[in-house]
């Protein structure tokens with residue numbers, strides 16, 4: 001198994017052969033955090049991803065926001081929000097909401113499950129490597145921050161339109177955001193890549 005990892009920040013090659021479970025490793029040149037060896041990283045990734053996906057589904061089922069504008073109250077669910085914003089002359093915000101609040105997180109969670117479910121059982125699947133590369137690319141692009149900024153921008157825009165009351169789905173969405181952040185936090189390039197390679201060897205032999 002390859003125990004060498006390139007630092008994401010300065011490209012220094014670091015050998016992690018002597019690492020023990022539970023330890024963290026940082027780059028000796030620039031201090032960037034390289035990995036933290038968790039014995040149950042894949043299981044945690046799977047658990048957080050399933051929980052986050054359930055919370056996201058809940059967030060789509062119940063009232064997310066209720067608006068009171070000129071005496072008329074309207075209740076809106078999360079999936080209805082982009083369409084309503086579009087009709088209210090905010091197409092850009094509608095696209096932001098649909099992409100950053102629903103579509104991209106759902107796509108990331110499904111990808112995390114496609115990665116963690118086979119790996120938790122030590123099985124190799126042909127899609128593991130392409131999905132792994134895509135997720136690590138997204139991760140180094142600081143996705144969670146971008147995503148949270150998208151949520152805040154969208155909520156501020158919505159709040160300007162009317163008096164807003166937060167519904168049950170809003171709080172499901174908050175739970176989702178926390179679980180999603182945990183799942184991304186467990187996503188460890190070094191360990192997952194080793195797990196993918198170990199599963200591949202196991203299947204080939």
Ligand SMILES: [Zn+2]
Nearest residue numbers: 007010027030
């Ligand atoms: Zn470095």
